[in-house]
Amino acid sequence: MSNSRRGFFRELASAVASARDATAEPGPPPPPDLTDEEIARYSRQLVLPEWGAAAQLAVSEASVLVIGAGALGAPVALYLAGAGVGRIGILDDDAVELSNLHRQLLHFTPDIGAPKAESAAAKLRYLNPGIVVEPYQVRVEADNAAALLEGQDLVVDCSDSFATRYAVNAACCAARVPLVQAGVLGMSGLVMSVKPGRTACYRCAFPVEPQDAPRCADAGVLGPAAGVIGSLQALEALKLLTGVAPAIADGFLQVDLAAAEFLRVRVRRRGDCPDCGAL
Amino acid sequence: MVARTLDITGLTCPMTWVHTKLALERMAPGDALEVRCRPGEALESVPRSAREAGHGVTVEGTTIRIVVGG
Numbered sequence: 001m002s003n004s005r006r007g008f009f010r011e012l013a014s015a016v017a018s019a020r021d022a023t024a025e026p027g028p029p030p031p032p033d034l035t036d037e038e039i040a041r042y043s044r045q046l047v048l049p050e051w052g053a054a055a056q057l058a059v060s061e062a063s064v065l066v067i068g069a070g071a072l073g074a075p076v077a078l079y080l081a082g083a084g085v086g087r088i089g090i091l092d093d094d095a096v097e098l099s100n101l102h103r104q105l106l107h108f109t110p111d112i113g114a115p116k117a118e119s120a121a122a123k124l125r126y127l128n129p130g131i132v133v134e135p136y137q138v139r140v141e142a143d144n145a146a147a148l149l150e151g152q153d154l155v156v157d158c159s160d161s162f163a164t165r166y167a168v169n170a171a172c173c174a175a176r177v178p179l180v181q182a183g184v185l186g187m188s189g190l191v192m193s194v195k196p197g198r199t200a201c202y203r204c205a206f207p208v209e210p211q212d213a214p215r216c217a218d219a220g221v222l223g224p225a226a227g228v229i230g231s232l233q234a235l236e237a238l239k240l241l242t243g244v245a246p247a248i249a250d251g252f253l254q255v256d257l258a259a260a261e262f263l264r265v266r267v268r269r270r271g272d273c274p275d276c277g278a279l
Numbered sequence: 280m281v282a283r284t285l286d287i288t289g290l291t292c293p294m295t296w297v298h299t300k301l302a303l304e305r306m307a308p309g310d311a312l313e314v315r316c317r318p319g320e321a322l323e324s325v326p327r328s329a330r331e332a333g334h335g336v337t338v339e340g341t342t343i344r345i346v347v348g349g
Contacts, residue, residue, distance in 0.1 A: 034301070043297045049332065052304050 038130070042084055055242040056084060060131075062241050063087040063151055067140055067168060068158035069120035070094075071103040071221060072182055075230030076156050076237065078106065081124040081131055083238055088124060091136040091148065092116040103223035140164050145171030156180045156237050158230065162209040166275075169194070169202040173275040180236045181252075182229050187222055189229035192252035192267075193236045197279035199249035200267040204276065225257050281310040287325070288317050295321040296328045299345070303334065308348035315342055 034042075034053055038060075045051045064085050066077045069092035077090055094116050096107040104116075111119040117135035124133045140148060140159065145167050149155060155177055157168045165181060172179040173196040181202045182191045194201045232253065239247045254263040271277050285302050287295045299314055306312060316322055318341055326336045326343055335346035 039297060039301065040294075043294055046301065047293045047297045053301055054304070 038084070041128075041130070045083060050244040051242070055244055058242045059238065060084050060086040062153045063089070064154045064156060064237060064241070065089040065091065065148065065152045066156045066158055067091050067164070068160065069104075069106060069116040070100065070158065070160065071223070071226035072158035072160075072184060072230040072233060073120070073156075074104050074106040075227050076158055076234045077120060077124055078127065079231065079234035080156075080237060081128045081133070083234075084128065085131060085237075085241070087132045087134065089134045089136060089148075089152070090117050090120045090124070091138060091140065092120070093137050093139040103221060103226045105223075105227070140167055142167045142170070146175060149175045149177050152177055154178050154180070154237055154240055156233055158182065158233065162206075165202060166209070170275045172196055173201055173203075173279060176279070178240050180233045180240065180247075182233045184221055184226045184229040186220060187225045187258040188254075188256045189225065190252045190254050191229060191232045191236060191248055193240060193247035193249045195240075195247075195249055196276055200251070200269045201273060201276040204270045204273045205252060205267040207270070207273075222257075228257060229255060281306065282313065283310070284313045284315065286315045287321060288315055290321070292320050292324060295325055299325055299329065300332070303329075303332070303345065303347055306347045310347045312345045312347070313342055314345060317341065 034056060038056070039046065042056055046056060062085050064080055066073050066088060069077065069090050073090065073092070077088060080088055096111045096114050096116055096119055098112055100107055101109060106120040106123045107116065115137050117137050121133045121135035138144065149171050155168060155172050157165055157179060159165055159168065169179065169181065172194065176196045179194040181194065183189055192202060192205060236247050239245045250268070251264055251266040254265055269276065283302065283306065285299060287298055290298060295316060302312055314325060316325060322338070322341060326338055329336045329345045333348060335349040337344045
């Protein structure tokens with residue numbers, strides 16, 4: 001895919017979405033034809049009023065990096081592959097363990113011991129052979145994040161540590177790559193979309209790491225809770241790629257699944273934010 | 280004004296509307312699409328979906344005439 005076309009279909013999809021009610025305005029140029037197989041495969045999203053050929057082409061032209069092939073990364077990668085995102089990078093340096101299987105839906109019992117990135121990529125290729133899946137067996141650190149973001153249209157951070165989330169946020173802000181952040185513990189979690197330089201970033205929302213922040217290994221997580229949060233992340237990714245609906249930006253969605261409560265929390269950009277303040 | 284035809288007689292819901300919708304997306308306001316369909320479900324639901332999408336619709340027999348945006 002050439003860089004010159006990057007974003008063209010996303011802008012086209014946004015134009016189509018925003019012009020749906022403005023029938024007096026001349027419409028955007030017609031997008032290229034979808035194949036019969038693509039029409040059949042994606043028919044249940046193509047039939048949506050908000051979706052259409054332009055949105056489908058926008059996702060098919062997109063490159064998305066999913067950081068983490070675990071509890072959040074599984075639903076994210078599955079839904080993005082199913083939706084037809086053209087290139088999915090899936091990044092994880094761990095191997096599949098027995099204790100992963102209750103919540104990490106991309107890995108099965110015979111996969112124990114296999115690299116998670118490879119195990120995930122194999123399933124995603126079965127799901128949708130029409131897309132490109134690239135597994136990366138690396139851990140995101142502050143010093144390699146920028147290189148990993150090269151050529152990506154969107155990053156979905158499905159990592160399980162504050163250190164990784166801060167590193168990913170900083171790198172996405174520096175490269176101005178849109179980002180979907182999330183976290184899940186127990187039966188609760190949060191989801192936040194970031195458009196660097198335009199909306200509040202993860203560091204704006206959480207300037208310092210909470211001192212009492214529990215870790216998954218300490219606190220545990222129920223599989224369906226991770227499934228809900230990861231599904232919300234996937235939905236945010238599709239919104240950001242196509243513009244068919246507003247993303248959860250300038251704030252985050254706090255999800256308490258024990259109480260069955262969703263709370264939208266507003267966040268303002270911070271002028272002194274070390275990650276996005278200078279953008 | 281451009282007139283196009285589309286045959287959805289071999290399709291069932293929701294593919295009847297999927298193909299009609301994709302054809303309409305490729306047309307300009309004021310253009311007309313004549314959709315040939317079988318009696319039954321498609322003849323009921325395709326006109327309704329087209330009207331809900333903001334298009335003008337007339338039905339004659341098993342032919343649905345849809346004017347984009349109007």
